[in-house]
Amino acid sequence: MNIIRSARFGASTLIPKNCWSVVRSISSTELTKLEVNDKTGIAVLTLNRPPVNSLNLELLTDIRNSIKDAESNKCRGLILTSSSNSVFSAGLDFLEMYQPKEERLKSFWTALQSTWMTLYGSKIPTAAAINGHAPAGGCLLATSCEYRVMLPKFTIGLNETLIGIVAPNWFMNSYLNVLPRRVAELALTQGKMFTTAEAQQVGLVDDVVNTKEEAIAKCEEFIGLFKKINPYARALTKQQFRINHLQELEQNREQDLQAFIAAITNPSTQAAMGAYLENLKKRSK
Numbered sequence: 001m002n003i004i005r006s007a008r009f010g011a012s013t014l015i016p017k018n019c020w021s022v023v024r025s026i027s028s029t030e031l032t033k034l035e036v037n038d039k040t041g042i043a044v045l046t047l048n049r050p051p052v053n054s055l056n057l058e059l060l061t062d063i064r065n066s067i068k069d070a071e072s073n074k075c076r077g078l079i080l081t082s083s084s085n086s087v088f089s090a091g092l093d094f095l096e097m098y099q100p101k102e103e104r105l106k107s108f109w110t111a112l113q114s115t116w117m118t119l120y121g122s123k124i125p126t127a128a129a130i131n132g133h134a135p136a137g138g139c140l141l142a143t144s145c146e147y148r149v150m151l152p153k154f155t156i157g158l159n160e161t162l163i164g165i166v167a168p169n170w171f172m173n174s175y176l177n178v179l180p181r182r183v184a185e186l187a188l189t190q191g192k193m194f195t196t197a198e199a200q201q202v203g204l205v206d207d208v209v210n211t212k213e214e215a216i217a218k219c220e221e222f223i224g225l226f227k228k229i230n231p232y233a234r235a236l237t238k239q240q241f242r243i244n245h246l247q248e249l250e251q252n253r254e255q256d257l258q259a260f261i262a263a264i265t266n267p268s269t270q271a272a273m274g275a276y277l278e279n280l281k282k283r284s285k
């Protein structure tokens with residue numbers, strides 16, 4: 001086969017010459033698809049864990065690997081979106097946290113920490129095309145990006161207090177990176193889920209559009225703003241804004257893990273989570 005190398009996005013990428021297409025798959029798993037537009041160099045990472053993209057150990061691991069793949073392929077930016085028409089991500093998978101096995105619980109939280117650090121600290125521009133509901137961990141993914149655009153009539157927010165759990169510092173820091181302190185405090189203490197319109201009003205999302213295609217185009221527009229900016233200067237500037245939050249978790253990973261295990265395995269948390277889950281199941285019937 002006639003193979004050429006893509007000099008633009010990394011020398012290791014092999015492209016069959018006769019099948020050159022604008023959108024090319026970089027990597028894909030059962031749960032995620034990472035595609036790059038060869039014209040723009042912008043990658044789209046689609047979460048694909050039906051029905052609601054709840055974040056379990058495997059999905060978190062695939063998301064982290066995909067971000068690394070986008071970086072190592074020298075993509076010019078990364079857009080996160082969902083294959084669902086109604087849910088961006090339902091947040092952490094309750095089945096990982098309800099009546100858990102300790103070893104799996106540890107791996108799960110460690111994967112979440114790593115995924116967050118990789119996304120929040122990514123050197124390339126990141127954007128979220130929020131084409132569905134984004135509660136809790138879904139909101140964390142979105143707020144870890146640099147730009148958010150959302151479709152109408154969905155909801156987004158950190159609703160942990162409603163479930164009887166406390167969002168860790170780094171969840172709060174991601175929120176505080178986009179929301180004024182008072183708005184964040186009020187929202188977090190109430191477990192508020194913002195409608196799309198409310199989210200735009202408080203600045204939780206930057207833009208609202210009607211379709212997923214428009215959302216991706218808006219994200220591309222945002223990433224395009226950096227076309228003429230030196231990527232090294234851009235990355236270091238972003239890092240200076242985020243380094244304290246990243247270091248705070250990096251230096252306290254073990255304590256954070258132990259705090260999570262203690263909080264989740266506490267009988268009252270398990271009872272609250274069980275009741276929440278039951279309610280969720282009832283609602284979905």
Ligand SMILES: CCCCCCCC/C=C\CC(=O)SCCNC(=O)CCNC(=O)[C@H](O)C(C)(C)COP(=O)(O)OP(=O)(O)OC[C@H]1O[C@@H](n2cnc3c(N)ncnc32)[C@H](O)[C@@H]1OP(=O)(O)O
Pocket residue numbers: 051052054086087089090091092093094095133135136137138159160163165166167168256259260263264280281283284285
């Ligand atoms: C260091 C200090 C201590 C740390 C403490 C822990 C901190 C971290 C804690 C939490 C972060 C989280 O992310 S917890 C997850 C929070 N997520 C939610 O509350 C969302 C719940 N889901 C919904 O509201 C809705 O499902 C939806 C709006 C996202 C979509 O609604 P829709 O009507 O489209 O779908 P259904 O409700 O019918 O759901 C379909 C199906 O999926 C199951 N489901 C939904 N969400 C989850 C989930 N997060 N995990 C696992 N499963 C989920 C739902 O039960 C349905 O299942 P069945 O079809 O089997 O009934």
